Every structure is written in structure tokens, then in C-alpha cells.
Amino acid sequence: MSPSAGRRFRAYTAKHLDELTGRAGLDAHERLAVRAVATVLPFRVNSYVVDELIDWSAAPDDPIYRLTFPQPDMLPHADVARIADLLRADAPRKEVNQAANEVRARLNPHPAGQMALNIPKFGDDEPLSGVQHKYPETVLFFPKQGQTCHAYCTYCFRWAQFVGEPDLKMATDDIGALVGYLRRHPEVTSVLLTGGDPMIMGEGVLSRYVEPLLEVETLESIRVGTKALAYWPQRFVTDPDADETLRLFERVVASGKNLAFMAHFSHPNEMAPPLVQEAVRRIRGTGAVIRTQAPLIRTINDDSAVWETMWRAHVRHGMVPYYMFVERDTGPQDYFAVPLARAYEIFRGAYKNVSGLARTVRGPSMSATPGKVCVDGIAEVAGEKVFVLRLIQARDPDLVGRPFFAKYSESAAWLFDLEPALGATRFPYEAAPPDDPAELVGEA
Template sequence: MSPSAGRRFRAYTTKHLDELTARAGLSAEERLAVRAVATVLPFRVNTYVIDDLIDWDAAPDDPIYRLVFPQADMLPSEDVARIADLLRREAPRKELNEAANEVRARLNPHPAGQMELNVPKIGNEDPIPGVQHKYAETVLFFPKQGQTCHAYCTYCFRWAQFVGDADLKFASSDIDQLVEYLHQHPEVTSVLFTGGDPMIMGEGVLSRYIEPLLGIETLESIRIGTKALGYWPQRFVTDPDADDTLRLFEKVVESGKNLAFMAHFSHPNELLPDLVHEAVRRIRDTGAVIRTQAPLIRTINDDPATWETMWRTQIRMGMVPYYMFVERDTGPQDYFAVPLGEAYEIFRAAYTKVSGLARTVRGPSMSATPGKVCVDGVTEIAGEKVFVLHFIQARDPELVGKPFFAKYDENASWLFDLEPALGATHFPYESAPPADASELVTPTRL
């Protein structure tokens, strides 16, 4: 069993960063640069990750270390130098915050229009806080008490939720509004609890959000997006309310609804500890289905063998591989992004090595403003090299499943880097340009 099994949760934050990075062998200047990055982007880790997952003899190159510890070159060098200088001369907190906020504002803190485009209303009232309704059948709910995690991934696209800026937070503590909205929208069959990490909440708080949904007949599934299995499996085994949490899961299943546990695993090393295997077994025994997903991240899991190992291990443990995502266009995307052509080859190479049971996985998938776009391949049509793409999900349901094409670009790493192919003037999700060439404008990108 894990050395940290049974221990109370303890978090390490930026105030511990200098000590921890010294353990990784970083020099004083290197540690200062890391602290500068952590002034802009969030940092949080815990005893389990420190003691059970990171190989300190391999740090700072160890993949789990890189998953949770900021890297000096994650931000533009001039920004790092400026903030490092402020730290060096112990500048006032206000000045430091202003500099950090300037950098954050350039990092697209809310990709896919999540603060503006997806927020539903009840009747003519104000938008419901903490609720997104991007696809007809799926609603996302951000519980207020779930707006942190057991540890933060350095690549997290929800980083803006964790930096302490109230204007960047998106959350709600009012489940009654969501219930009312669901009654008014029977087309919604699935609710996804996300954040942050909903499993940071104790059972008492979690049940106050989940139980009111069990009586909604039109609701077929409840999903919980979480990294807890990777970063704090004690939550389901040795934490004081672990058994109560599992009984709550059983109650969801007994109500006739599917409980989908959306587990985020970024590297096979997160699957090694016995404690993770026990946590997975206990969750599955409740009747919940564990589906796995993660983004493709440069320097951490950007090779086929890593994904093959991860998917094979997940199948043996009874989990269902679900998504390989493309790193979103936010935060330090330039540092972590893998070009789409390379991403497809990594996915395909891993996919060819696993059995059909693991081929439930979809990818590489971009969760972009118009929907989830999957890169199906690279081919040549009429002498033109193209990406073959399709929507797994879309704001416009008519787009789902229909292939479309983009010019091949070896440097493109996101949907909006691409251009239409084969003589098309716009993508299916874009407005058509005017017929009069004299009025030609750049097509609208949602």
C-alpha cells in the first residue's frame, strides 16, 4: 500500500516551491524563474504526488514532476524576467499582482467562449452562474466548493479558476437553479460536474449537489470529471468519508441513472500505485463506469508507447479509454502543444497496438468553440494534402459526424490555425463569405 495511505491530505503551494525545486536540483536562479512562472499560473501539489508519484532522482525530467511543477520556459522570457526581478527586489504585492494579471490577460483565460457563449437562462432572468449548456443534450455544472484540485496540472485549461481572480472564476452553489433549468429543458440527458475537481468536495457537500438530480426523469447520466484517482486516490479508500462517497455513487446507480466517472490520467506512472488499483476497484463495485481521458502534452506523454501502455493498463483495470485531447488554446499552450499532424501519428501508432476493447478511445480531439473536432487522418485528394476532420459534438447538431477537410499544415496545433481545403472558402461551422469578391472578408471564426 502507498506510503501516504491513511494520511490526512496536505497541500503544498507557492510558499513551498523554492524548497521543493531545490530538491529537484535547480539552482537559485532557476528556482527564481520557476517562482516567477508560479506567480502567473497556479501551483499546488500534495504529499501523495510528492512521496508516491515523483521519482526525485529523475527530477526535473521526471514526467510527473513536469505535470505539476512550473517550468521556467512556459512563459515568454521577457515576462519571466520582469516578474523574477520583482520577486528579487521584494516588490509590493500589488505591483506583483498587476504584472501577473497583465500576463494572464494575454493567455486566453477562457477558451471556447465558456464565459459568454454557453451560459443558459431560466426564462428572461439573468444567466445562471456556474452552468454551461454547450450541446443540446449535455449541461456542465461548476460547483462553488469544487473550484480547486488535489494538485494542479501545469497544462490545465481551467487554470484561470485557480489564480485567485474573482473575475475569472465560473461557479455556482445553487443547485436549485440547475434543477429548474433541467425541468424546463428535457432535451438535456446528461449533467457533467466539473471545475476544478468536484471530488475535492466532501461527501456531505457532494451529495447536496447530486441527490436533487436523481428525481429528474429525463436525466439519463451524471458525469463527474476528476483527477482524484491520479492525484489523491485516498479519496475513495482511506479518507474518513470514502465509504459514504461510495454509497452516494451506489445511490445514483440505484436511481436508474448512469454514473460516469471521467478519470483524468496523463501518464502511466499515475496508474502504478496499489492504492489506485484499490480505488478503481471500489468505484467500479458501486456500478459506476470509469472512462479515461487526457490531453496530448509535449515533454510528458508525446509518444505512442506512453499512450499504448496507458490504454492497456486501463483496460486491465476495468476502465474505458475515452479521449485523447489536443492541448487547448489557453495558458502556456505554445509550451505544451503538439502539432496536429504529429498528434495524429502518435494516436494512430498507439491505436494500432491495442485490442478492440481499447479502441473506444477517440482522438486527437479539439474541444473548440464550435464543438469537439476529431482529426481522422492525413491524406491526399486531387493532388492536395489535407487533414480529414469531423465533429464528435457540435453546437449545430447537423455538423456531427460529417467529414470536412483542411489544408495540411505541419505547424498547425489548433483548429483555428487551419484553412479550408479543396477550393472551399470557409469551414462548415463558419459563415460563408459574400458572393461579391470586392466585399470579401475573413470568415467569422466562432
């Protein structure tokens, strides 16, 4: 194992940026621009990422550096310049925060919109906070103590969870309310613990959330969405409560429920350290199933060879490739997004070269308001070039698996950039206007 394997966790935040970006060879002007971006979007990294994953001789072009450090062009130049001027003038913190909040308010559509969209009701129409129930069979739960991460990804669509604005956070510590909701809704068979990162919690806290779920008979699976395997594998190997955490995983499996460990790996370099491989081995030894997923991110993994290498590594170590996501339309999407046409070619270029064991992966998939929309292909139908699309998950289960079509576009990067094809006036998930009898010609 590496020398840092058994070290205590150490986080680096915005106050360390000058020192760290200096290691990347950035000059004073560039370092100031990075600090300006970090006043708007959250920055946090740790000693493992800094010492073991980033190749500082290749920074700032190293993919893990770009994955974790703010880039000056992630925000509009005028906004960065304005905040940089304030920092240069040593303006009062209140003035800098006000400017940062104004920029955040323009990052649209804002992820806070999910809060009102998906919160279920419980009891006498009382909102059940910290919970999303978007699909009939799946509920997302945001544990209060899990609303941070071992390190932040620069592309994260949940950046609003980390900027210190309580009104933007989705979180709760009321596991009893969730259990009650699940008993009232037996159609829910899967709960996803998410955040933030639930694995930031110690075993004692994590157990308080997980163990009550084992008593819900209708629940078939518990999922844990986490980046900890990539950013802090010590959590499962050398941390003081690593063994106790694995025993908790064993209890979930012994209860007869599936424990799905939803691991976020964004680049094959994250799999290289032996410590990660040991963590994977130990987690799998509990009976948990590790499924891997990540978004397609411009300048970091927008290459078929990167995804092929990553999926092969995952299969070799007994993990199940699950999703390639399209970068969501929040935060710095314009900086990281890959057009859907290119995303499909990157996916296909990797998919065609891996064995069937890796072809469990689905993508490129957009986790949008109507559901998870997959780009299945690009084709010519009735003389029109189209995207072939399919809902692999939907608010309306009747729409799942039914192909539909959108006009081909070289530049479209998200579902809402697309237009119906083949004479259709709307997509299958869109309600027809009361006075519009038009049929959904663009649905297969």
C-alpha cells in the same frame, strides 16, 4: 499500501516551491524563475504526488514533476525575467500581482471567454451562472465548493479558475436553478459536474448537488470530471468519508441513471501505485463506469508507447479509454502543444497496437468553439494533401459525423490554425457571408 496511504491530505503551494524545486536539483536562479511563473499560473501539489508519484532522482525531467511543477519557459522570457527581478528585490506584493495580472491578460484567447459564450438563460433572461450548455444534450455544472483540485496540472486550460480572480471563475451553489433549467429543457440527458474538481468536496456537500439530479426523469447520466484517482486516490479508500462517497455512487446507479466517472490520467506512472488500483476497484464496485481521458502534452506524454501503455493499463483494470485531447489554445499552449500532424501519428501509433477494447478511445480531438473536432487522418485527395476532420460533437447536431477537410500543415496545433482545403472558402461550421454563394467543396 504505501506508508502515505492513510495520511491526512497536505497541500503544497507556491510558498513551498524553493524547498521542493531544490529537491529537483534546481539552482537558485532556476528556482527563482519557477517562482516567477507561479505568480502568474497557479501551483498546488500534495503529499501523495510528492511522495508517491514523482521520481525525484529523475527530476526535473520526471513526467509527473513536469505535470505538476511550473517550468521557466512556460511564459515569455521577458515576462519571467521582469517578475523574477521584482521577487529578487522583495518588491511589494501589490506590485508583483500587478505584473502577474498583466501577463495573464496576454494569455490569449483567455478561458474566461467561455463564460459569456455558453451560459444559458433562465426565467426572465436572467443568466444562469456556473452553467454551460454548449451541446443540446449536455450541460456542464460548476459547483461552488469544487473550484479547486487536489493538485494542479501545469497544462490546465481552466487555470483562470485558480488564480484568485473572482470575475474569472465559473461557479454556483444553486442546484435548484439547475434542476429547474433541466425540467424546462428535457433535451438535456447528461449533466457533467466539473470545475476545478468536484471530488475535492466531501460526501455531504457532493450529495447536496447530486441527489436533486436523481429526481429529474429526463436525465440519463451524471458525469463527474476528476483527477482525484491520479492525484489523491485516498479519496475513495482511506479518507474518512470514502465509504459514504461510494454509497452515494451506488444511489445514483440504483436510481436508474448512469454514473460516468470521467477520470483524468495523463501518464501511465499515475496508475502504478496499488492504492490507485484499489480505488478503481472500489469505484467500479458501485456500478459506476470509469472512462479515462487526457490531453496530449509535449514533454510529458508525446509518445505513442506512453499512450499504448496507459490504455492497456486502463483496460486491464476495467476502465474505458475515452479521449485523447489536443492541448487547448489557452494559457501556456505554446509550451505544451503538439502539432496536429504529429498528434495524429502519436495517436495512430498507439491505437494500432491495442485491442478493440481500448479502441473506444477517440482522438486526437480538439474541444473548440464549434464542438469536438477529431483528426481522423491525413490523406491525399484530388492531388492535395489534407487533414481529414470530423465533428464528433457539435453545437449544431446536423454537423456531427460529417467529414470535412483542411489543408495539411506541419505546424498547425489548433483548429483555428487550419485553412479549408479542396477549394472551399469556409468550414462547415462557419456561416457563409451574405454575398458569398461558394459551396463547401471541402466537405465530404
